Amino acid sequence: MPIVNRAAKHAVALETTLLVHGVPKDSARPLADELNAIVESQGASPALVGVVHGAPTVGMTPEELDTLLAADSVAKANTANLGVLMARGQHAATTVSATMELAAAAGVDVFATGGLGGVHPGYAEHLDISSDLAAFTRFPVAVVTSGVKSILDVLSTREALETLGVPVVGFRTDHFPAFYLRESEAGVDARFDDADELASFLTAELARTGRGVVVANPIPETNEINPDEWFNWLAEAERQADDAGATGRARTPALLAALHTVSRGRTLAANLALVRSNATLAARLAAPAPH
Ligand code: PSU
Numbered sequence: 001m002p003i004v005n006r007a008a009k010h011a012v013a014l015e016t017t018l019l020v021h022g023v024p025k026d027s028a029r030p031l032a033d034e035l036n037a038i039v040e041s042q043g044a045s046p047a048l049v050g051v052v053h054g055a056p057t058v059g060m061t062p063e064e065l066d067t068l069l070a071a072d073s074v075a076k077a078n079t080a081n082l083g084v085l086m087a088r089g090q091h092a093a094t095t096v097s098a099t100m101e102l103a104a105a106a107g108v109d110v111f112a113t114g115g116l117g118g119v120h121p122g123y124a125e126h127l128d129i130s131s132d133l134a135a136f137t138r139f140p141v142a143v144v145t146s147g148v149k150s151i152l153d154v155l156s157t158r159e160a161l162e163t164l165g166v167p168v169v170g171f172r173t174d175h176f177p178a179f180y181l182r183e184s185e186a187g188v189d190a191r192f193d194d195a196d197e198l199a200s201f202l203t204a205e206l207a208r209t210g211r212g213v214v215v216a217n218p219i220p221e222t223n224e225i226n227p228d229e230w231f232n233w234l235a236e237a238e239r240q241a242d243d244a245g246a247t248g249r250a251r252t253p254a255l256l257a258a259l260h261t262v263s264r265g266r267t268l269a270a271n272l273a274l275v276r277s278n279a280t281l282a283a284r285l286a287a288p289a290p291h
């Protein structure tokens, strides 16, 4: 199945898992509209990525997004199950790994998301490591992210990126961010304070290696969540996800949904704020260089 490629020049890829599985249904369409407007306001063009009736699409229309949002159940696709879902003509929301694969195939090299998947805690019993991490070793895409979701083992995830040899650069930070929290104890490979310098580096690095780069952009200060509050909410959300038996691909959406409830919407507001901020930076990086 060839890719439906509607990406314009200076495109920023956006993913559908965040919209379909990461936020409540009624927040999805307004968030998508807002992200499109943010990207356009910086002189770049948005390209929403997902699978509609089996067609891998880079640059989904608002109607196609509505089709996914109205469907009873939409599969969550990473690089492992993407091909099967396409072959069977199904709808799918793409995670970071599947979005990177399709974006790269469409020639889009900048992508904004909320937070990467990574190493889940509890790996002494069994491993659960997101396919997002390995995708950076295969697809030449710069992914602007607020680090990895704080529901994960952030330090182990940072080490896993190091093991895979994935470059992790911080935008105006020396610390690897943890989604709702601006800092973790882990660091970055390099800090960039200037967006134009970062854009030049990314162009050169992607061309040099043919692999991806993590661009770590901390949540805006005013939207950061207090760590003490955060760890209480997380403990409660983990209990709820355990009770619901949410494992594997269901684990991340179950934890995010439980957090949004337990925090009375505070984690949702923070999540929306950081995605907007990442879209803004990604669009700046993708937009034509100033003269
Ligand atoms: N960022 C968000 N919310 C999300 C995600 C990212 O703010 O829901 C999604 C991304 O699509 C990411 C996925 O790739 O969660 C990770 O899922 P898993 O842990 O099953 O690999």
Ligand code: MN
Residues within 6 Å of the ligand: 128, 129, 130, 131, 248, 249
């Ligand atoms: Mn997993």
